[in-house]
Amino acid sequence: MPASSDSRGKSSIQTSVPEIASPNGGPVYQRLVLKLSGESLAGPQESGIHAETIQGMAHEVKEICDLGVQVAIVVGGGNFFRGTRQKELAIDRATGDYMGMLATVINGLAMLDALEKAGCHTRLLSAIEMHQVAEPFIRRRATRHLEKGRVVIFAAGTGNPYFSTDTAAALRAMEIKAQVILKATRVDGVYDADPEKVKGAKKFETITYLDVLQKGLSVMDATAISLCMDNQMPIVVFNMTVPGNLKRVVLGERVGSVVTMA
Numbered sequence: 001m002p003a004s005s006d007s008r009g010k011s012s013i014q015t016s017v018p019e020i021a022s023p024n025g026g027p028v029y030q031r032l033v034l035k036l037s038g039e040s041l042a043g044p045q046e047s048g049i050h051a052e053t054i055q056g057m058a059h060e061v062k063e064i065c066d067l068g069v070q071v072a073i074v075v076g077g078g079n080f081f082r083g084t085r086q087k088e089l090a091i092d093r094a095t096g097d098y099m100g101m102l103a104t105v106i107n108g109l110a111m112l113d114a115l116e117k118a119g120c121h122t123r124l125l126s127a128i129e130m131h132q133v134a135e136p137f138i139r140r141r142a143t144r145h146l147e148k149g150r151v152v153i154f155a156a157g158t159g160n161p162y163f164s165t166d167t168a169a170a171l172r173a174m175e176i177k178a179q180v181i182l183k184a185t186r187v188d189g190v191y192d193a194d195p196e197k198v199k200g201a202k203k204f205e206t207i208t209y210l211d212v213l214q215k216g217l218s219v220m221d222a223t224a225i226s227l228c229m230d231n232q233m234p235i236v237v238f239n240m241t242v243p244g245n246l247k248r249v250v251l252g253e254r255v256g257s258v259v260t261m262a
Contacts, residue, residue: 034073038080040186055114058117061118072173105128112124123152125153167223169220184240209260
């Protein structure tokens, strides 16, 4: 059920996260942040943007928008440039991070175009001002876009070097009062080792923030996990390459792994 507003325009979004599926079979989340890595947009390619992949993602998002869910998307830029992996170029860390932020804007524009073609009204908000291509990030404006049923894409990370797009996803989720972060990956949850490399890796149906940090699991970086833990923001890690998985998560089905306090 979509969020409602009273006569003064105040959102009535509930901040508690339902633990079971909605009794009427509807979505269990009213507002969420979907974290997409840049690499996921490359699909089977090593870099760049794969047309069929991004179109498929757009249609998946359209499905949950049709359920009345308010969707915000945070995109990475690793399919074009990742500052922390450019040691051979001897680029200053801060400069490399800014280059990575610009890569996320490219991905944001591509996702905006795909979503609009899929029938979703979409707005691109950038943490680095570039008025010709994106709106500046303003928290209240972002919230208002969501209340009007628009998909909001957050680009350029936090706008600061040394912070990943995972941390940006956590930060934006707190700011817009989302109920959950959905972390889209190529595997179906959180494992104690990389299941693509280690045969017999153990999957966690649920796991705590502390266990993720102590075990050094690559769910999100430590800053993002700590921010979610401090604000009790649940994270659902799932495989978005399986068609329909995003909708299943939103409808409360057991898909992927859940990271919570306990």
